[in-house]
Amino acid sequence: MISPRYFFDQLKGHDLTFYAGVPDSLLKDFCAYVTDNTSAKDHIIAANEGNAIALAAGYHLATGKAGVVYLQNSGLGNCVNPLTSLTDKEIYSLPLLLLIGWRAEPGRKDEPQHRKMGRITLSLLEVLEIPYAVLPENEEEAKAAVQKAAEHLNNHKTPYALVVREGTFDSYSLKTKQETHFPLVREEAIKLVASLLDKDDIIVSTTGKTSRELFEFRKATGKGHHQDFLTVGSMGHSSAIAVGIALQKQNRKVYCFDGDGALIMHMGILSTVGKLQPVNFNHIVFNNFAHDSVGGQPTAADAIDILEIAKGNGYKAVFRAETAEEIKGVLLKMKQETGPMLLEIRCNKGARKNLGRPTQSPLENKKQFMEFLQKESS
Numbered sequence: 001m002i003s004p005r006y007f008f009d010q011l012k013g014h015d016l017t018f019y020a021g022v023p024d025s026l027l028k029d030f031c032a033y034v035t036d037n038t039s040a041k042d043h044i045i046a047a048n049e050g051n052a053i054a055l056a057a058g059y060h061l062a063t064g065k066a067g068v069v070y071l072q073n074s075g076l077g078n079c080v081n082p083l084t085s086l087t088d089k090e091i092y093s094l095p096l097l098l099l100i101g102w103r104a105e106p107g108r109k110d111e112p113q114h115r116k117m118g119r120i121t122l123s124l125l126e127v128l129e130i131p132y133a134v135l136p137e138n139e140e141e142a143k144a145a146v147q148k149a150a151e152h153l154n155n156h157k158t159p160y161a162l163v164v165r166e167g168t169f170d171s172y173s174l175k176t177k178q179e180t181h182f183p184l185v186r187e188e189a190i191k192l193v194a195s196l197l198d199k200d201d202i203i204v205s206t207t208g209k210t211s212r213e214l215f216e217f218r219k220a221t222g223k224g225h226h227q228d229f230l231t232v233g234s235m236g237h238s239s240a241i242a243v244g245i246a247l248q249k250q251n252r253k254v255y256c257f258d259g260d261g262a263l264i265m266h267m268g269i270l271s272t273v274g275k276l277q278p279v280n281f282n283h284i285v286f287n288n289f290a291h292d293s294v295g296g297q298p299t300a301a302d303a304i305d306i307l308e309i310a311k312g313n314g315y316k317a318v319f320r321a322e323t324a325e326e327i328k329g330v331l332l333k334m335k336q337e338t339g340p341m342l343l344e345i346r347c348n349k350g351a352r353k354n355l356g357r358p359t360q361s362p363l364e365n366k367k368q369f370m371e372f373l374q375k376e377s378s
Contacts, residue, residue: 002135002142004033004172010143011068014150016097018059020044020052021070022265026101026166028295031070032174035297045297048236048265049075053082056096066095066153072294073100073121073163074114074233083128087159095153098130098161105165112362113207113233125161132161137168178289178298183323185348186286187213187355190257192324193284193345194218196331197255202373203228204242205257207235208293209351210286214257215358226372230358230365236265239283243269246278249373253280253335260287260301267309273340274314282334283310283342288349296349310342317341 007030011017019034023045034043046052049071056067071079079098087094104110104118117124125132131152136142145162152160184192190213194203205211211230218225229245231238242256263285273281289301307318316339319330330343358365 001137001170002139002168003170004030006139007142007146007169008033008037010146011097014146015065016068016150018042018056018063018065018067019070020046020055020059020067021099022046022049022052022072022075023291023294023297024070024072024075024101024103025294026072026103026164027070027099027169028297029169029172030099031295031297033172036175045291045299047267047300049078050082053079053087053096057082057086057092057094060094060096066097068097068099070099071101073103073117074235076100076117076121076124080128083130083159088129089156089158093157094159095157096159097149097153098132098159100161100163102134102163102165108166111232111357121163125163130159130161132163135162135164135168137165174296177296178302180289180346180348182346182348184345185350186210186288186292187217187351188324189286189327189345189347190214191217192327193255193257193331195221196328198253198335199227200252200375201227202242202245202249202252202254203257204238204245204254205230206238206259206262207231207233208259208262209355210257210259212355212357213351215360216356219359224368225358225360225365226368228365229369230362232358232362236262237269238262240266240269240272242283243273243276243278243281245373246281247276250278250280252373253282254278255282255284258283258285259292260285260289260306261291261299263306264300264304270310270313270315277314277316278340279338281340283315283340285342285344286347287344288347290349292349292351306344307342315340315342319343320346322346 052069059067104114149160239256246254291297310318321327
């Protein structure tokens with residue numbers, strides 16, 4: 001295994017000192033070290049992976065140096081456009097080092113939403129004509145891999161990728177932590193909201209622990225999972241899925257269980273909501289100011305006002321709640337009024353160590369959910 005400090009120092013030795021990216025569970029130890037040892041202007045947790053590529057491009061244009069962009073391999077899809085139309089040798093020829101967490105590497109067990117990308121990660125890099133190496137787990141060999149990557153960046157002025165297997169980095173705990181002191185953790189808030197909704201209401205939940213906690217709540221109460229679409233992949237798109245359903249099922253209330261990181265990742269959907277005004281759309285944002293599912297790195301939610309952004313995009317009503325009583329009061333209003341509406345629930349990050357994963361396959365979830373949507377509201 002590689003010490004995060006050792007790897008950080010190797011990159012620094014080649015003047016690779018600027019970082020931008022979206023947190024990944026396989027890279028969380030290294031990213032935590034970067035957070036603790038890099039200034040705010042030289043380490044940016046981006047809204048999405050495409051943004052991170054662009055930030056590194058701007059850094060190079062301003063300094064002449066290459067930056068490091070870290071991401072989970074699922075985020076490669078968000079990078080294809082800037083990698084082919086911005087940094088590519090046939091366009092601007094901009095150097096950057098991609099540090100890619102290899103979820104669902106062939107031969108390793110992982111969740112369904114990661115398997116396709118895990119299988120095609122290396123071939124996708126080849127299609128994009130980006131040279132790469134799988135980062136060795138031995139420190140001396142890793143040093144040589146960084147040396148080779150740096151030589152490519154200097155000589156060819158184009159992207160190079162280091163693909164990181166699970167368990168490559170030694171553990172490192174984040175020292176720079178943002179503490180919150182709200183009454184509820186996300187799981188408590190999810191249970192409360194779900195328990196207060198009507199049996200005909202439709203729920204679309206975002207990727208990561210939000211969907212896992214909703215699934216566990218349904219399992220514990222024995223009420224089935226037909227009411228919920230668990231968006232296990234495609235981070236940031238659950239709200240658009242919910243809007244697409246709301247527009248076609250206008251006699252049913254649709255609730256999107258979103259997270260702050262997911263909301264920020266593809267915030268453009270808010271303008272679509274404002275333009276189309278789906279009266280049955282209710283956007284619930286469980287805001288714990290962190291990428292909680294992939295290591296707890298902070299989001300930009302502490303620097304923005306989600307309610308003002310929603311209002312500016314045309315949401316009819318916006319609310320904020322922290323306590324159970326506040327949540328109950330707001331949900332009562334949302335049931336009685338027409339939307340689109342947004343409720344921000346501020347809560348603490350963290351999850352149970354024994355939190356399970358959905359035992360139902362995505363295809364099974366889809367089938368039950370679609371059957372539920374076809375039933376008329378009673």
